[in-house]
Structures are given as C-alpha cells and as structure tokens.
Amino acid sequence: xxxxxxxxxxxxxxxxxxxxxxxxxxxxxxxxxxxxxxxxxxxxxxxxxxxxxxxxxxxxxxxxxxxxxxxxxxxxxxxxxxxxxxxxxxxxxxxxxxxxxxxxxxxxxxxxxxxxxxxxxxxxxxxxxxxxxxxxxxxxxxxxxxxxxxxxxxxxxxxxxxxxxxxxxxxxxxxxxxxxxxxxxxxxxxxxxxxxxxxxxxxxxxxxxxxxxxxxxxxxxxxxxxxxxxxxxxxxxxxxxxxxxxxxxxxxxxxxxxxxxxxxxxxxxxxxxxxxxxxxxxxxxxxxxxxxxxxxxxxxxxxxxxxxxxxxxxxxxxxxxxxxxxxxxxxxxxxxxxxxxxxxxxxxxxxxxxxxxxxxxx
Amino acid sequence: xxxxxxxxxxxxxxxxxxxxxxxxxxxxxxxxxxxxxxxxxxxxxxxxxxxxxxxxxxxxxxxxxxxxxxxxxxxxxxxxxxxxxxxxxxxxxxxxxxxxxxxxxxxxxxxxxxxxxxxxxxxxx
Numbered sequence: 001x002x003x004x005x006x007x008x009x010x011x012x013x014x015x016x017x018x019x020x021x022x023x024x025x026x027x028x029x030x031x032x033x034x035x036x037x038x039x040x041x042x043x044x045x046x047x048x049x050x051x052x053x054x055x056x057x058x059x060x061x062x063x064x065x066x067x068x069x070x071x072x073x074x075x076x077x078x079x080x081x082x083x084x085x086x087x088x089x090x091x092x093x094x095x096x097x098x099x100x101x102x103x104x105x106x107x108x109x110x111x112x113x114x115x116x117x118x119x120x121x122x123x124x125x126x127x128x129x130x131x132x133x134x135x136x137x138x139x140x141x142x143x144x145x146x147x148x149x150x151x152x153x154x155x156x157x158x159x160x161x162x163x164x165x166x167x168x169x170x171x172x173x174x175x176x177x178x179x180x181x182x183x184x185x186x187x188x189x190x191x192x193x194x195x196x197x198x199x200x201x202x203x204x205x206x207x208x209x210x211x212x213x214x215x216x217x218x219x220x221x222x223x224x225x226x227x228x229x230x231x232x233x234x235x236x237x238x239x240x241x242x243x244x245x246x247x248x249x250x251x252x253x254x255x256x257x258x259x260x261x262x263x264x265x266x267x268x269x270x271x272x273x274x275x276x277x278x279x280x281x282x283x284x285x286x287x288x289x290x291x292x293x294x295x296x297x298x299x300x301x302x303x304x305x306x307x308x309x310x311x312x313x314x315x316x317x318x319x320x321x322x323x324x325x326x327x328x329x330x331x332x333x334x335x336x337x338x339x340x341x342x343x344x345x346x347x348x349x350x351x352x353x354x355x356x357x358x359x360x361x362x
Numbered sequence: 363x364x365x366x367x368x369x370x371x372x373x374x375x376x377x378x379x380x381x382x383x384x385x386x387x388x389x390x391x392x393x394x395x396x397x398x399x400x401x402x403x404x405x406x407x408x409x410x411x412x413x414x415x416x417x418x419x420x421x422x423x424x425x426x427x428x429x430x431x432x433x434x435x436x437x438x439x440x441x442x443x444x445x446x447x448x449x450x451x452x453x454x455x456x457x458x459x460x461x462x463x464x465x466x467x468x469x470x471x472x473x474x475x476x477x478x479x480x481x482x483x484x485x486x487x
Contacts, residue, residue: 022442217448221439222474225467238410242476244437244451247444257448 001072037347107138119196119267145291170346188258216240299333413453436475
C-alpha cells in the first residue's frame with residue numbers, strides 16, 4: 001500500500017475504483033465533489049483506491065494532487081484503522097468483503113447494473129452478481145435518486161438490504177457561464193456513447209431539414225461502426241464533432257461552446273451531466289426519466305417519451321422558445337441545482353448516514 | 363499430443379516488417395527498420411477537425427503475430443484529452459490484421475476508435 005498521509009485517524013474510509021483523473025464514468029466526478037464537500041463540513045476522509053485500472057504515473061499524479069489518499073489491495077485495506085467504510089466500488093474482488101467485515105459499511109449504488117444491462121442491451125456477466133453481493137454485505141445502502149430507490153424496490157433488492165436511503169449527488173458551483181440565449185445552433189451531448197443514452201439521436205437531429213444550421217459537439221467515449229455508418233449515411237460527418245474522452249479543461253471548453261445540452265436517455269440513475277449544464281446556465285433538452293426530473297424540476301424542455309420523434313419535438317420547442325422563457329428556465333434550473341444538489345448538501349447527507357451507522361454500531 | 367519435430371515455428375526474435383502501399387497523403391510518417399516500426403508525429407485533417415499525433419511512436423513488431431496489417435490512424439478514444447482546442451483531437455495508430463478478405467475494424471469493441479486515415483500496409487514475417 002502506498003499513501004500520501006501519515007494520519008491514521010479518519011472519520012471514514014472512502015473506498016473507490018476511480019478518482020478524479022482519467023475518469024472511466026461518473027463516479028470519478030462524484031468523488032471529486034465529495035472530496036470538496038466532506039472537507040468543507042469537516043469530515044476527515046481517507047480515499048482508498050482499490051481494484052483500479054490506473055497506471056503507475058497516474059497513481060503518482062493522484063497522490064500528488066489529492067490529499068489523504070492510499071492505494072492498495074483489498075487485503076491491505078484490512079490493516080487501515082477505520083470506524084466506518086463507505087464503498088463506491090463497481091469493480092471489486094472477494095477480498096474487499098473480507099477486509100470490511102468488521103466495520104460498519106455504507107455502500108453507494110451509483111448505478112443499478114441490472115438496469116444498465118437492460119437499457120443498454122448488454123450482458124455485464126458477473127458484475128451484476130458482485131453488485132448484489134455488496135448490497136448484501138453492507139449495513140446500509142445509498143442510492144442517488146428517489147427513482148433509483150423505486151427501481152431498487154421493484155428489482156426486489158430490499159430482500160438483500162432494506163436499509164436503503166437516497167443521497168443525491170451534488171457538485172461545486174462552477175459559476176454561470178451563459179447569459180445570452182439568442183444562439184440555439186450548437187447542440188452538446190456528453191457521456192459514454194452507450195445505447196441507453198441514444199447517441200444516434202444527435203446525428204439524426206442534424207439531418208432534419210429545418211435544423212440544417214445546427215452543429216453537434218459530442219464529449220464522450222467510445223466510437224462504434226454504427227456511429228460511423230450513421231454519420232456517413234446522413235451526410236453529417238462535418239457537422240458532428242466527436243471530441244473524445246475529455247479531461248476537465250476540455251470539458252469546460254465544451255460547456256462554454258454549446259447553446260443547449262441534450263440528454264435523450266432511456267435510463268439515468270441521477271443525471272450528473274444535466275446538473276453540470278444547469279449550474280452553468282445552459283438550457284437542457286432531455287427525457288423525463290429517473291433522476292433527470294428530480295434534478296431539473298419543471299425547468300427543462302422534456303421529451304414526451306424516449307423516442308426519436310419526441311426528442312426532435314422537444315428540440316424544436318426549445319428553438320421556438322422566447323429569450324425570456326429560456327432565461328426563466330435556466331435561471332430556475334440553476335437556482336434549484338445550487339439549493340438541492342451542491343457538494344455541501346451531498347456531503348451533509350452522507351454525514352447523517354455515517355452518524356446513523358456509527359450510532360447503530362455503538 | 364506432441365508437436366511434430368518437423369513443424370517450422372517462426373522465431374519472433376527474427377521477425378521483421380516490410381512496408382508496402384504507403385499512403386501518398388502521408389508518405390513521410392512511417393519507417394520500418396527490421397523489427398521496429400516508427401510513426402513520426404502527424405496531423406490529419408478530416409471531419410472539420412485535426413487529429414494530431416504529437417510524439418513519435420515506436421512499435422516493436424516482435425510483439426505482433428506474423429501476417430499482413432493495415433497501419434490505421436485513428437482518433438484515440440482511450441486516452442483522456444485535456445486540450446482546450448475542440449477542433450484538435452488526439453490521434454493514435456491501430457495495426458489492423460487481416461480478417462478474411464478485409465481488415466480488422468478499429469471501430470469495433472474493444473478498440474472503439476474512429477478511423478481518420480490509412481497510413482500504409484505492412485507485412486510482418
């Protein structure tokens with residue numbers, strides 16, 4: 001195990017596969033903001049990185065840039081003195097359960113893998129079973145939206161662990177970026193290009209005759225033969241810019257460059273990207289599924305359903321909206337986001353869970 | 363079953379590459395000296411963007427199977443790009459092996475990168 005701290009007395013050990021560097025998915029972003037939130041409210045956390053995919057030079061960067069980090073195996077975690085463990089893992093080995101057997105454990109389910117399988121039409125193999133094992137192992141489970149709690153119940157997971165609570169994600173205020181909503185022509189899409197997020201909808205949108213003035217920016221990984229064939233067939237290769245896997249500065253430039261953010265997803269446990277857009281004052285067109293409605297309230301241009309036609313209709317409604325209407329929506333969405341989904345509200349909600357677990361263990 | 367002693371197994375240590383059908387658009391990018399394929403920095407403009415390989419790459423052909431390959435320039439989706447010029451993207455190189463009458467497709471899992479140009483064909487023996 002390597003660490004950048006001599007401190008041995010922490011309030012909580014946060015166990016994660018992913019840190020805010022070379023983020024594989026949204027967990028690295030949640031971790032970034034949780035680090036800030038816990039620090040602000042005075043919770044002393046050790047960030048324990050396990051079962052990760054980082055290369056040695058990336059580990060060096062993490063140890064340089066983030067305070068109170070340890071990197072090691074699940075077995076080595078057993079030697080870390082902790083009164084409470086908070087798991088964010090989506091990839092783990094058996095040793096993690098043994099290493100955390102004797103302390104209270106809170107497990108945050110960032111995404112229900114059974115629903116990822118269903119909505120993406122893929123098989124995730126043993127990963128789903130491993131997630132269920134973590135639910136069974138934990139003393140308490142946190143999910144990231146009311147909607148996720150509903151899914152959790154409907155999937156029958158309460159038989160594995162019925163101490164389940166909603167702790168929404170939150171982010172540090174990045175500051176409002178956009179004030180002029182006269183331009184409506186640069187459409188942004190962000191995230192992994194997986195089937196549930198309907199990455200095909202944006203190229204199809206650009207091919208609509210009345211939207212010939214639009215340009216699409218796509219920040220996300222990965223590419224596919226389907227995407228290649230689609231943009232070729234629709235002849236929009238020069239109007240959709242794939243930006244690749246974006247680091248923080250590139251992602252910020254993406255947010256600065258777009259006029260509207262679209263998220264036509266079929267399943268979204270929370271909707272971190274929509275929250276990022278809302279806090280920057282960027283209008284959002286999205287489906288009203290799962291966490292998205294909870295984040296944005298009435299302050300987005302919602303698709304009636306998850307079909308392409310409904311998506312195009314919502315984009316057209318956004319484009320027809322008056323400047324005052326757009327301003328009202330983005331203003332309310334930003335205020336709602338800052339009030340309900342800040343890094344402080346997230347960290348405070350976790351602290352309440354930590355306190356409850358500690359009290360139960362005493 | 364024991365392998366017949368008369369079977370000839372190519373020795374990877376003696377493997378060498380030979381470039382053929384080099385792209386006329388990027389003739390200066392590739393060089394092959396015995397088992398080392400060198401890819402010089404390049405910029406390929408396509409789709410309204412510039413795909414940039416900023417450092418020389420060296421590929422040890424002793425690490426690849428003998429056969430025919432296509433040297434494909436791709437938009438590399440496997441590394442985090444923190445550049446603030448959104449029209450500029452990180453390029454990479456994919457060695458596409460023969461599959462039937464065609465070539466491996468870098469767009470497919472697990473590579474999932476976008477082809478931006480074909481640099482050459484390469485024979486590794």
